[in-house]
Amino acid sequence: MNELIKRIKMFRNNHPAGDENADNEKNIREKINLKVFRTNGKSESHFDTFEIPIMRWTTVLDALLHAKSYCDSSIGIRYSCRMASCGSCGMKINGIPRLACYTKISELKGGIVSCEPLANFPQIRDLVTDFSVFFNHHKQIQPFIQNENIQTEDREVLTEYIQKPEDVDKYLQFSYCIKCGLCYSACPTVATDTKFPGPQALSQAYRYSVDNRDNALGKRQNIIDDRHGIWRCHFAGSCSAVCPKGVDPALGIQLLRGHMLRFSKNEQKLAELQDRGLDKS
Amino acid sequence: METSKESNSTVRNNREGLKGWLNPARYGWERVSYWFQRLTGLFLLIYFIGHVYETSSLTGGQAAWNALLALTQTVQGHIFLILVIGASTFHSVNGIRLIFTHGGMGLGKPGRPDYPYDALSLNYRQKSGIWISLILAALAMLYGADVLFGTK
Ligand code: SF4
Numbered sequence: 001m002n003e004l005i006k007r008i009k010m011f012r013n014n015h016p017a018g019d020e021n022a023d024n025e026k027n028i029r030e031k032i033n034l035k036v037f038r039t040n041g042k043s044e045s046h047f048d049t050f051e052i053p054i055m056r057w058t059t060v061l062d063a064l065l066h067a068k069s070y071c072d073s074s075i076g077i078r079y080s081c082r083m084a085s086c087g088s089c090g091m092k093i094n095g096i097p098r099l100a101c102y103t104k105i106s107e108l109k110g111g112i113v114s115c116e117p118l119a120n121f122p123q124i125r126d127l128v129t130d131f132s133v134f135f136n137h138h139k140q141i142q143p144f145i146q147n148e149n150i151q152t153e154d155r156e157v158l159t160e161y162i163q164k165p166e167d168v169d170k171y172l173q174f175s176y177c178i179k180c181g182l183c184y185s186a187c188p189t190v191a192t193d194t195k196f197p198g199p200q201a202l203s204q205a206y207r208y209s210v211d212n213r214d215n216a217l218g219k220r221q222n223i224i225d226d227r228h229g230i231w232r233c234h235f236a237g238s239c240s241a242v243c244p245k246g247v248d249p250a251l252g253i254q255l256l257r258g259h260m261l262r263f264s265k266n267e268q269k270l271a272e273l274q275d276r277g278l279d280k281s
Numbered sequence: 282m283e284t285s286k287e288s289n290s291t292v293r294n295n296r297e298g299l300k301g302w303l304n305p306a307r308y309g310w311e312r313v314s315y316w317f318q319r320l321t322g323l324f325l326l327i328y329f330i331g332h333v334y335e336t337s338s339l340t341g342g343q344a345a346w347n348a349l350l351a352l353t354q355t356v357q358g359h360i361f362l363i364l365v366i367g368a369s370t371f372h373s374v375n376g377i378r379l380i381f382t383h384g385g386m387g388l389g390k391p392g393r394p395d396y397p398y399d400a401l402s403l404n405y406r407q408k409s410g411i412w413i414s415l416i417l418a419a420l421a422m423l424y425g426a427d428v429l430f431g432t433k
């Protein structure tokens with residue numbers, strides 16, 4: 001016990017309480033002006049500016065939460081995971097769609113950081129936007145595995161697909177999508193055509209179509225082969241430039257269009273079901 | 282596509298519209314190329330309509346044809362033709378690149394994404410295609426200017 005107390009005392013001597021504060025002082029780079037878009041959907045919108053102290057690691061979401069805690073509790077923000085996983089905190093930061101929790105202020109230029117709601121999403125309040133149109137486009141391309149040859153009802157014969165790592169590699173990056181809507185906000189076609197499904201939905205159409213457990217490519221192609229469908233993509237690449245998860249939706253769209261134009265063969269070989277030896281038993 | 286259940290005014294709320302075309306530089310070279318491709322396309326369409334009108338003046342006899350041709354012999358006419366040369370060169374060369382990319386060629390194969398997640402489709406082959414189109418358009422315009430304004 002005495003030994004433990006001695007060690008604690010030694011530690012305290014080597015790490016005086018003041019040190020921690022001194023460290024913090026060093027890390028406080030400066031203050032920034034955080035410009036936040038404000039609207040309640042009824043009166044004129046405007047920007048409110050807050051002076052926020054920042055550290056090297058302060059993210060835009062941290063700064064917004066600081067403003068909400070200490071300056072104005074009525075700021076409307078949507079967030080959840082704080083680690084680029086839930087896709088809730090998308091907004092236009094200095095004019096470009098980004099995740100607030102994934103954008104460090106130290107990476108941005110200048111002493112003013114402006115936060116606006118994502119373009120192409122209807123505004124609800126302040127930085128919160130309505131995702132129902134976006135999710136509706138996602139649902140329309142039937143984002144789930146379909147295979148009418150496989151019966152999935154009878155639990156007795158239910159079994160697994162055999163899928164090799166190289167089969168997974170074909171769709172893995174597209175399955176990283178967190179539905180944050182940044183690509184939808186950056187797309188110039190979405191900006192003018194409300195019926196265009198957008199990069200997220202189209203890249204998900206590709207994701208399910210190259211999954212060798214799925215055989216509904218034709219069905220999905222019928223959905224997107226439309227006047228407002230996949231042909232409206234002109235490869236501006238902005239979706240891939242802003243995607244925070246490396247999904248590269250522009251790549252998925254071009255590859256899917258390649259299949260549809262017969263530029264490339266869809267050499268998809270359907271996955272086989274694992275033999276559970278049910279017949280032998 | 283099936284339209285959403287939202288009313289049109291709700292769906293349109295906060296759409297960027299043509300404003301989204303402004304400031305193409307914020308999303309990189311691919312967006313700049315998209316912007317130029319569209320602008321040159323519109324410009325060439327206008328030129329094409331004017332060109333059909335110009336050649337149709339032949340039916341009005343030699344005098345009418347010469348009168349219209351004289352329009353292109355002014356300084357403004359020369360500048361307009363130089364712009365046509367630049368627009369058509371960029372639009373064709375970049376258009377050939379886009380025909381391939383729209384078919385999924387020259388973009389690479391999907392794989393396991395690694396941080397910092399550089400998008401495969403925005404690779405240097407594509408960027409060089411854009412730069413080559415821009416350089417060729419500039420060279421064609423210089424040559425055109427030399428022929429129209431020079432001593433040749
Ligand atoms: S593709 Fe990327 S940017 Fe688009 S919703 Fe998915 S994660 Fe977000």
Ligand code: FES
Pocket residue numbers: 079080081082083084085086087088089090099100101102
């Ligand atoms: S809070 Fe979840 S992605 Fe930013």
